[in-house]
Amino acid sequence: MRTAVLSCIHGNFEALNAVLSDVDDQNVDRLFCLGDLVGYGPHPNAVVEMIRSLDIPTVQGCWDEDVVEGLNACECSYPSLLAEKRGRQAHEWTNQEIHPEVRAFLAQLPHTLRDGNLCFVHGSPHSNHEYLLPEIDAFVAMERVLSTGADILFCGHTHVPYVRSLDSGELQIKIQQSKQDQSISFTTPLKRIVNAGSVGEPRHGRPNATYVIYDDSTDQIALREVEYDYQKTCAAIVEKGLPAIFAWRLSKGMEFAERADDPTHICER
Amino acid sequence: MNFPVILVAGASGVGKTTWIQQQSLNSSIAYCSLGSDGIAIDATYLATEMKSINVLFDLMELPSLRVPVYLEVSAQLDLESLTIPLEHFQKIAIVAPNARATEWHRWADQIVVGIQGATGSQVWQSNLSGQVLDPASLDTFWEELTEGAYGAIERAKGIFEVVDGRAFHFNYVQGNETNYTELNVARSLNGRPDRFSGIEVVGEAFDQIAIKQTLQDCCLADDVLTYYQHQIQQSLEVPA
Numbered sequence: 001m002r003t004a005v006l007s008c009i010h011g012n013f014e015a016l017n018a019v020l021s022d023v024d025d026q027n028v029d030r031l032f033c034l035g036d037l038v039g040y041g042p043h044p045n046a047v048v049e050m051i052r053s054l055d056i057p058t059v060q061g062c063w064d065e066d067v068v069e070g071l072n073a074c075e076c077s078y079p080s081l082l083a084e085k086r087g088r089q090a091h092e093w094t095n096q097e098i099h100p101e102v103r104a105f106l107a108q109l110p111h112t113l114r115d116g117n118l119c120f121v122h123g124s125p126h127s128n129h130e131y132l133l134p135e136i137d138a139f140v141a142m143e144r145v146l147s148t149g150a151d152i153l154f155c156g157h158t159h160v161p162y163v164r165s166l167d168s169g170e171l172q173i174k175i176q177q178s179k180q181d182q183s184i185s186f187t188t189p190l191k192r193i194v195n196a197g198s199v200g201e202p203r204h205g206r207p208n209a210t211y212v213i214y215d216d217s218t219d220q221i222a223l224r225e226v227e228y229d230y231q232k233t234c235a236a237i238v239e240k241g242l243p244a245i246f247a248w249r250l251s252k253g254m255e256f257a258e259r260a261d262d263p264t265h266i267c268e269r
Numbered sequence: 270m271n272f273p274v275i276l277v278a279g280a281s282g283v284g285k286t287t288w289i290q291q292q293s294l295n296s297s298i299a300y301c302s303l304g305s306d307g308i309a310i311d312a313t314y315l316a317t318e319m320k321s322i323n324v325l326f327d328l329m330e331l332p333s334l335r336v337p338v339y340l341e342v343s344a345q346l347d348l349e350s351l352t353i354p355l356e357h358f359q360k361i362a363i364v365a366p367n368a369r370a371t372e373w374h375r376w377a378d379q380i381v382v383g384i385q386g387a388t389g390s391q392v393w394q395s396n397l398s399g400q401v402l403d404p405a406s407l408d409t410f411w412e413e414l415t416e417g418a419y420g421a422i423e424r425a426k427g428i429f430e431v432v433d434g435r436a437f438h439f440n441y442v443q444g445n446e447t448n449y450t451e452l453n454v455a456r457s458l459n460g461r462p463d464r465f466s467g468i469e470v471v472g473e474a475f476d477q478i479a480i481k482q483t484l485q486d487c488c489l490a491d492d493v494l495t496y497y498q499h500q501i502q503q504s505l506e507v508p509a
Contacts, residue, residue, distance in 0.1 A: 079405055080403055080405035080406040080408075080409060080487075081403040081405075081406045081486065081487060081489070082403070082405075082406035082409050082410065082483065082486050082487050083405075083406070083409070085486045086486075244479070245413065245418060245479070245483070248413070248418045249413075249418075252416070
């Protein structure tokens with residue numbers, strides 16, 4: 001079975017359409033979406049309607065959560081004063097733009113989806129806002145996968161796609177009881193974290209959309225990069241009254257405002 | 270005055286300040302910037318970084334000097350209408366490598382070849398004295414500015430105060446990497462700094478309103494500044 005996983009669409013309808021077309025060409029059997037359907041981009045309602053109409057199993061992203069519950073971010077959401085001001089501008093615009101039924105759809109999205117040995121989350125199993133960066137401490141990475149009971153943890157949120165294999169999966173626990181130390185150790189089979197990147201707001205230096213395809217018959221994971229007419233999205237950003245700098249940053253493949261750069265940070269939200 | 274006075278002119282970013290700096294390597298000199306309209310970026314930079322340069326902020330000090338004096342003429346000054354109240358002085362123009370028969374060539378006694386400077390006619394300056402910036406925001410702003418987010422920028426320079434009390438000189442000319450220099454000044458950790466900081470941008474058809482707004486968004490409010498300065502002061506305190 002071939003499973004396509006996409007994430008972080010951020011109201012970029014042009015990019016979503018291009019990815020869905022590419023998925024059609026790749027003999028994919030099913031699709032999962034890791035959230036952040038809205039935020040920053042100019043077409044939040046259209047994106048949600050598309051995901052809903054195609055009945056794509058979707059988890060809630062941090063932006064989806066913020067639109068439903070209000071802003072309550074930990075410092076990791078905004079690494080600078082400028083990022084915070086821009087993020088708040090985008091949040092307020094999106095909050096006013098989305099339709100009630102869209103908000104209701106976002107509110108009922110689950111935090112986690114599980115299918116066999118696969119688990120799907122937006123940020124991490126612990127929080128929609130936690131960044132699982134590729135260089136995160138191996139113990140933390142292993143703990144996050146083990147906490148789901150799955151072999152492969154699919155996540156998004158960082159907007160940079162990667163596959164990380166955790167093949168040294170040995171944990172040792174030492175317990176001191178009275179005068180005797182007791183050690184318990186166990187090993188786990190290969191675990192993986194797969195980040196699907198971002199459909200609508202890439203941070204890899206090019207404006208192209210990214211997503212992944214997992215083939216369970218070969219156990220292979222393919223990172224897909226899809227070109228699309230990003231200038232249409234850029235024009236819509238300006239036309240809709242969002243900050244013009246978002247259009248410029250999208251065209252350069254740079255994040256709009258948020259950026260994760262501290263792999264040791266644990267989200268406190 | 271028995272010591273030479275040398276006027277140095279040229280387009281923005283062509284290397285005037287760098288050339289004057291080179292003249293100070295073997296002997297003490299004096300420096301004054303003409304036409305910078307209170308945006309004393311080069312003068313402030315030289316005053317803090319080059320101990321062999323006596324930086325003047327007033328031409329009235331000229332007669333008392335006993336070292337060669339270099340007067341840097343701002344690219345925005347009209348050379349034809351420039352009047353210097355001295356009988357003898359030398360005029361040196363710094364020009365781009367392929368420049369021929371420019372106004373600088375006609376004006377100067379001597380030509381020195383520098384680097385490719387700015388040719389755009391739009392200039393925007395802002396005095397930022399007293400403003401303290403969030404360093405991560407400043408990085409983002411400077412990257413956007415020099416990568417063209419606000420239009421075609423050929424030259425940008427500035428002195429910026431950041432929240433940990435340090436001041437930095439940023440120096441960018443199109444086609445080159447930005448040079449960043451931490452200025453040799455005392456940390457400012459007691460309220461807003463009372464020394465000069467500012468920015469100058471040269472290019473063509475750039476959005477100066479957006480630049481101004483973004484810079485404002487990088488600046489810390491009073492309460493935030495007080496909070497961070499208190500934290501930094503505590504972290505810098507030497508244990509007894």
